[in-house]
Amino acid sequence: MKHLIDIKDLSVEEIDDLIEVAKDIINHKEKYSHKCDGKKLATLFFEPSTRTRLSFEAAMMELGGNVIGFSEASSSSVAKGETVSDTIRVVGCYSDIIAMRHPKEGAPYVASIKSEVPIINAGDGGHNHPTQTLTDLLTIKCEKGRLDNLNIGLCGDLKFGRTVHSLITAMSRYKNIKFFLISPDELSLPEYIKRDVLEKNNIEYVETKNIEQYMKDLDILYMTRVQKERFFNEEDYVRLKDYYILNKLKLKKAKKDLCIMHPLPRVNEISTDVDDDPRACYFKQARYGKYIRMALILKLLEVK
Amino acid sequence: MNIDSIKNGYVIDHIKAGNAMKIYQILNLNRLDCQVAIITNAKSKKTGTKDIIKIDKNIDIDLETLGFIDHNITVNIVKDDKIVEKRKLDLPETVVNVARCNNPRCITSIEKYLDHIFVLTDKENEIYRCKYCEMSLKNKD
Numbered sequence: 001m002k003h004l005i006d007i008k009d010l011s012v013e014e015i016d017d018l019i020e021v022a023k024d025i026i027n028h029k030e031k032y033s034h035k036c037d038g039k040k041l042a043t044l045f046f047e048p049s050t051r052t053r054l055s056f057e058a059a060m061m062e063l064g065g066n067v068i069g070f071s072e073a074s075s076s077s078v079a080k081g082e083t084v085s086d087t088i089r090v091v092g093c094y095s096d097i098i099a100m101r102h103p104k105e106g107a108p109y110v111a112s113i114k115s116e117v118p119i120i121n122a123g124d125g126g127h128n129h130p131t132q133t134l135t136d137l138l139t140i141k142c143e144k145g146r147l148d149n150l151n152i153g154l155c156g157d158l159k160f161g162r163t164v165h166s167l168i169t170a171m172s173r174y175k176n177i178k179f180f181l182i183s184p185d186e187l188s189l190p191e192y193i194k195r196d197v198l199e200k201n202n203i204e205y206v207e208t209k210n211i212e213q214y215m216k217d218l219d220i221l222y223m224t225r226v227q228k229e230r231f232f233n234e235e236d237y238v239r240l241k242d243y244y245i246l247n248k249l250k251l252k253k254a255k256k257d258l259c260i261m262h263p264l265p266r267v268n269e270i271s272t273d274v275d276d277d278p279r280a281c282y283f284k285q286a287r288y289g290k291y292i293r294m295a296l297i298l299k300l301l302e303v304k
Numbered sequence: 305m306n307i308d309s310i311k312n313g314y315v316i317d318h319i320k321a322g323n324a325m326k327i328y329q330i331l332n333l334n335r336l337d338c339q340v341a342i343i344t345n346a347k348s349k350k351t352g353t354k355d356i357i358k359i360d361k362n363i364d365i366d367l368e369t370l371g372f373i374d375h376n377i378t379v380n381i382v383k384d385d386k387i388v389e390k391r392k393l394d395l396p397e398t399v400v401n402v403a404r405c406n407n408p409r410c411i412t413s414i415e416k417y418l419d420h421i422f423v424l425t426d427k428e429n430e431i432y433r434c435k436y437c438e439m440s441l442k443n444k445d
């Protein structure tokens with residue numbers, strides 16, 4: 001593995017390996033605190049995403065490394081019209097590894113073609129966000145103890161939600177997974193994912209508009225945000241944004257060991273009265289995100 | 305209607321009716337100095353009507369591009385007035401700078417120096433996806 005551009009680039013074995021390293025980091029933090037002494041991570045955020053950037057920077061710092069970079073395009077050479085390829089080659093002279101976020105889909109792939117140092121895709125438009133998927137997988141593994149034999153509910157924007165698409169793709173490689181797709185018709189999972197991922201791999205799935213219908217069956221409930229920027233008109237957004245709100249009442253029939261996840265930030269999809277429920281895992285999920293990024297940095301830098 | 309038969313060259317047959325001009329342009333046949341005959345709406349046993357292009361010269365034909373546009377096309381190679389070979393076309397694994405990605409969110413929309421590359425991701429349904437953004441190419445026309 002030289003770069004991480006798309007979660008599909010990773011084999012199941014490579015993912016398992018990253019998860020094992022992340023778990024070891026969680027259990028033996030001190031062992032890792034100087035692994036990246038003298039190394040630099042560049043965080044190139046051509047569009048702002050404070051949360052993801054801080055997660056990468058915290059990960060590198062906890063490994064003893066340093067961080068350079070920019071947090072939006074207006075303050076960088078891109079504003080002067082430099083190509084992605086040129087920016088990456090220059091930054092590669094100053095850093096050992098690059099985490100890059102870009103509003104245009106495929107930009108990290110373009111960057112990786114000419115880069116001398118490993119590139120991590122930290123999100124490219126509505127396309128890929130592989131470290132979010134790795135975060136989700138580590139969360140599931142740590143909270144449920146397994147990545148197979150799971151009933152996974154996905155709720156909200158299943159049409160535009162790239163985190164959902166990547167998670168479905170990643171989880172489809174494990175045994176005995178069943179998906180419960182909970183969304184209004186307008187935001188249902190695209191046909192090509194049903195066909196190319198679910199049906200092709202013989203994965204069982206059901207679709208419903210009712211969040212409570214299968215609540216009692218779920219091991220995982222993955223909530224998503226309905227993002228305004230994915231809509232062309234304001235009316236549709238306003239009509240659909242509050243379609244599903246998870247609250248304590250709706251959890252009445254849920255399993256005691258249900259794991260509630262959300263990629264964050266949330267708007268109002270999960271009512272704050274759920275936050276203190278032991279089944280709420282979304283803040284823990286953010287913590288797991290840092291650990292899996294530490295494991296990924298070690299792997300790409302080939303630090304033992 | 306009589307069209308001079310060709311001595312050495314190609315007969316590109318079974319072109320979907322209406323597509324001949326597009327192929328003429330993509331293969332840059334306007335740059336040739338030899339005879340090129342375009343026959344449109346010819347009768348076809350299989351599909352009712354078809355287009356045919358005859359080229360009276362041994363040129364290099366980009367069979368991959370041709371296969372990408374329409375892999376039902378047959379390319380007949382003519383030597384000394386005889387068809388010596390009938391070539392069936394395959395869908396190529398990748399095509400470079402034949403089709404353009406129309407996704408406004410794709411990196412190719414702002415970085416103009418990039419090649420437009422499409423990869424065959426689903427042979428059965430003939431689906432090509434952009435190498436960069438993975439948007440499927442809905443319509444090859």
Ligand SMILES: [Zn+2]
Nearest residue numbers: 405410434437
């Ligand atoms: Zn594209």
